[in-house]
Amino acid sequence: MVTVNALPTVNCPGNSSVCINAPAYALTGGSPSGGTYSGPGVSAGMFNPSTAGVGPHTITYSYTNGNGCTNSSTFTITVNALPTVNCPGNSSVCVNAEAFALTGGSPGGGMYSGPGVSAGMFNPATAGVGMHTITYSYTNGNGCTNSCTFSITVNALPTVNCPGNSSVCVDAPAFSLTGGSPGGGTYSGSGAS
Numbered sequence: 001m002v003t004v005n006a007l008p009t010v011n012c013p014g015n016s017s018v019c020i021n022a023p024a025y026a027l028t029g030g031s032p033s034g035g036t037y038s039g040p041g042v043s044a045g046m047f048n049p050s051t052a053g054v055g056p057h058t059i060t061y062s063y064t065n066g067n068g069c070t071n072s073s074t075f076t077i078t079v080n081a082l083p084t085v086n087c088p089g090n091s092s093v094c095v096n097a098e099a100f101a102l103t104g105g106s107p108g109g110g111m112y113s114g115p116g117v118s119a120g121m122f123n124p125a126t127a128g129v130g131m132h133t134i135t136y137s138y139t140n141g142n143g144c145t146n147s148c149t150f151s152i153t154v155n156a157l158p159t160v161n162c163p164g165n166s167s168v169c170v171d172a173p174a175f176s177l178t179g180g181s182p183g184g185g186t187y188s189g190s191g192a193s
Contacts, residue, residue, distance in 0.1 A: 003070045005040070005065075005067040005068075005072070006069070006179070007065075007069050007070060007071040008063050008065040008070075008071050009071070010031070010032070010035065010060050010061060010062070010063045010071045010072055010073045011027065011030065011031045011032070012029070012030055012059075012073040012075040012168075013027075013029025013075055014029075014031060014075065014076060014133075015075050015076040015077070015078070016045075016075075016076075016078070017077070017078040017079070017080055017142065018049050018051055018053055018077060018078075018079055018080070019049065019079075019082065019142065019143065019144035020049050020053070020080065020081055020144070021083060023048050023049035023060055023177070024047060024049075024051075025046065025047060026041065026045055026046055026047075027045055027046065027047050027061075029119050029170065030063070030073075030086075031064070032060035032063055032065075033107070035062050035063035035064075035072075035191055036062050037059055037060070037061055037062075037063050037065075037120070038059070038060045038062065039052075039057055039059040039060055040052040040053070040057045040059075040144060041053075041056075041077075041079075042059060046106075047059070048136065049077075049089070050178070052079050053079060054071050054076045054079050054080065054081045054121060055078070055079060055104050056067065056076050056077075056079075057076065057077050057079065058074050058075075058076055058191070059074065059075055059076070060072050060073070060074050061073055061074070061075070064160045070175070072186055073192070075099070078153050080140075080142040080143075080144050081131060081144065082113060082137055082140075082145070082146040082160065083134060083139075083140040083144060083145075083146050083148045085105070085106070085110070085137075085147055085148045086105065086106045086137045086148060087104070087105055087134075087136050087148040087149060087150040088102075088103065088104025088105060088115045088136075088150055089104075089150065089155070090151045091150075091151075091152055092153040092155055093122075093124050093152060093155070094152060094153050094155050094157060094181065095125055095128070095129055095154050095155065095156055095157060095178060096124070096125065096157060097124050099100070099121045099122060099123040099124070099126075100121065100122055101120055101121055101122075102117065102120055102121065102122050102134070102136075105136035105138070105148075107138055107140075109138065109140075110136050110137050110138035110139075110147075111136070111137050112134055112135070112136055113134070113135050113137070114127075114133055114134035114135055115125065115127045115128070115132045115133075115134075116128070116132060116152075116154075117134060122134070126153070127170055128154060129154050129155065129156045130153070130154060131151050131152075131153045131154075132151060132152050132153070132154065132188050133150075133151055134149065134150055134151065134152055135147050135149050136148055136149075136150070138169070147151045149186050158182065160180070160181070160182070160185065161180065161181045162179070162180055163177075163178065163179025163180060177192065178188075
């Protein structure tokens with residue numbers, strides 16, 4: 001007499017999606033437990049999105065019962081690409097400049113972060129003198145985030161020295177103002193032209 005054994009009933013976890021830069025993770029949810037997973041990006045029960053690559057991937061869950069009968073089912077893991085993010089160009093500003101809105105990151109709707117950055121504004125005085133790396137991060141509709149960086153250099157004010165105080169008679173002829181350093185600056189005030 002020959003006994004014909006039924007195949008085990010195998011169930012897979014639901015389809016899912018993940019960003020390509022997500023860390024490898026353990027595959028779970030197949031039943032009965034104790035089976036094996038196989039497919040693109042799968043190794044030792046782990047799924048590695050970067051190994052699988054962008055796109056939908058069919059993953060197989062196979063189970064062998066005590067009678068040696070094997071059955072399997074499949075599900076899909078879709079690996080989503082990161083958004084393409086572009087930063088504005090590097091720039092420089094004086095330390096006494098007013099805070100200004102950061103713009104130019106694309107796609108629009110991302111967030112800026114870094115020294116001197118708050119609510120999308122850059123404050124040179126808060127950042128301080130020097131070169132500062134600013135990050136622009138954007139998250140797309142699939143929940144995948146990418147970022148880029150650019151720099152804003154905050155320049156110190158020059159050290160300026162004035163000539164000493166002096167006095168002159170009201171009927172003296174006009175004369176050149178000198179003694180300010182560094183040279184090449186401009187004088188202004190009552191009577192200066």
